[in-house]
Amino acid sequence: MPIERPSQSFSHTHAFGDFHGRTAEGLTVSNRRGMLKAGFAGLAGLTLPGLLQARATAAESGQSIATGKSVILLWMAGGPSHIDTWDPKPGRPLENRGPFGVISTKLPGVQFTEHIPKQAAMMDKFTVIRSVDARNSNHEPNTVFQTANLEAEPRTNPEADKYPAIASIVAKMHGPNHPAMPPSVAFTKTRGHIAAGGYLGKRYDPFMGSQASKLPVYDLVGGDTGQVSGADMFRLPAGLDQSRLYNRRSLMEDFDRLRSDLDQGGSMTALDSYRQQAVEMVIGRKAQNAFDLSQESDATRARYGKHLWHQQALLARRLVEAGVAFVTLDLSYHTASGTWDTHGDNIPPYGGIEHGLKPLLPLFDHLITTLVSDLEERGLLDDVLVIGMGEFGRTPTMGTQGSTDGRNHWPVVMSMILAGGGMRHGQIIGASEHDGGNIKERPVTPGDLAATIYRHMNVPLTTTYMDNRGRPRNIIDSAGQPIAELF
Numbered sequence: 001m002p003i004e005r006p007s008q009s010f011s012h013t014h015a016f017g018d019f020h021g022r023t024a025e026g027l028t029v030s031n032r033r034g035m036l037k038a039g040f041a042g043l044a045g046l047t048l049p050g051l052l053q054a055r056a057t058a059a060e061s062g063q064s065i066a067t068g069k070s071v072i073l074l075w076m077a078g079g080p081s082h083i084d085t086w087d088p089k090p091g092r093p094l095e096n097r098g099p100f101g102v103i104s105t106k107l108p109g110v111q112f113t114e115h116i117p118k119q120a121a122m123m124d125k126f127t128v129i130r131s132v133d134a135r136n137s138n139h140e141p142n143t144v145f146q147t148a149n150l151e152a153e154p155r156t157n158p159e160a161d162k163y164p165a166i167a168s169i170v171a172k173m174h175g176p177n178h179p180a181m182p183p184s185v186a187f188t189k190t191r192g193h194i195a196a197g198g199y200l201g202k203r204y205d206p207f208m209g210s211q212a213s214k215l216p217v218y219d220l221v222g223g224d225t226g227q228v229s230g231a232d233m234f235r236l237p238a239g240l241d242q243s244r245l246y247n248r249r250s251l252m253e254d255f256d257r258l259r260s261d262l263d264q265g266g267s268m269t270a271l272d273s274y275r276q277q278a279v280e281m282v283i284g285r286k287a288q289n290a291f292d293l294s295q296e297s298d299a300t301r302a303r304y305g306k307h308l309w310h311q312q313a314l315l316a317r318r319l320v321e322a323g324v325a326f327v328t329l330d331l332s333y334h335t336a337s338g339t340w341d342t343h344g345d346n347i348p349p350y351g352g353i354e355h356g357l358k359p360l361l362p363l364f365d366h367l368i369t370t371l372v373s374d375l376e377e378r379g380l381l382d383d384v385l386v387i388g389m390g391e392f393g394r395t396p397t398m399g400t401q402g403s404t405d406g407r408n409h410w411p412v413v414m415s416m417i418l419a420g421g422g423m424r425h426g427q428i429i430g431a432s433e434h435d436g437g438n439i440k441e442r443p444v445t446p447g448d449l450a451a452t453i454y455r456h457m458n459v460p461l462t463t464t465y466m467d468n469r470g471r472p473r474n475i476i477d478s479a480g481q482p483i484a485e486l487f
Helices: 032-041 048-062 116-121 166-172 242-246 248-258 272-283 287-292 298-304 308-322 353-357 361-379 446-456
Strands: 070-074 102-104 111-113 126-133 184-187 216-218 222-226 324-328 384-389 415-420 427-429 439-441 464-467 472-474
Touching: 070 166, 070 308, 070 361, 102 116, 111 116, 116 361, 126 439, 166 184, 166 324, 166 446, 184 287, 216 308, 287 308, 287 446, 298 308, 298 361, 308 324, 308 361, 353 361, 361 384, 384 446
Parallel strands: 070 324, 070 384, 126 427, 184 324
Antiparallel strands: 102 111, 126 415, 216 222, 384 415, 464 472
């Protein structure tokens, strides 16, 4: 098995780098400097006053802003096997079809693997695309599909991390659906699994939700350690209470004290009108409440389940309900290539199909069906687009790299699943060849997926952004089009 690259951090310049915003201290405000760091650097990299100003500027120029629409991306880091999930090949030899049986879905003539029966029973709520073209995509960092840019492949292009994530484009062009919430939130163990703001700047990096929630802590192979994360991002230290932070005069004095250090090019001059809103986002109760699972009923929490991924799914629902526009759940225990990277059962922690993939499928099955059902019952499903996918498929033949039932990377074709968004579902789009090795019909590209998301979020497909040389770049390539069957 090739050596996986270590986790990479985002390396582009932070507007307030001198505040050491990358230091592992969350938003714990231990002193006045820490409070200012929170106010300026924002929620885990989101520059709050800048965001508020950007949103106001967008509104004035007629750009798309909050519409009530949102996206939940269930990122299956490592690349789930399409043949052993949504595109089974039951009539093929064992080394191709794999060890699993199949189950009929609610859609006549369509079968899934036997280990995702809940999705099969709810197929009328889902669309499965069996002809996704994943060529050029790789993992760790996982950026081609999260950016919709074929050049965003860090293993071959040193500039790959400059291409902004779809979530970051949405954060800039759409913004949050409530001003007290960040536009984009991600839950992940490693930054290498999540694309970021790139050329757009740090303010459009995702807010790291894992630091703001009390969640079970799992080890790299999926074992529950019995520990719970601290969720101390919003915690204020003794002696510094909300009334102190809300005091406009003292806050202005604190900000003014830093003007001489920070105002190099007039960057502070337009900040005043956004100060109070910025402080509200840092210490206001709405954001804190959204990340607080204890406010859910015991019945709802039990319905989702105690597993880390299930708790994160419940948080995703709470966050879009509160006004976040884009939530990414990195469904991986491992910080390297990802838990779904099932090369072989003799290569821990990846496992093969039987020992690596099989335990993951019921977890994902329960997660996505519970989430979709809950969104529907709350009247949110038409506004929330749910996407389940990884970065590529797996080889049609098992036994790769000396394993008994492992499958290697296979970017030629993969499958993905979608629900909600007010789109047409209960269908299969595209097809792979008889052995699952190639696309047979209706290829769907990363640009097509991005165009579908942008159309859902009311972001014009002609939108451009500037790179660091001042050149305009398109948010999707010219061939990318919304997936027509969904509209």
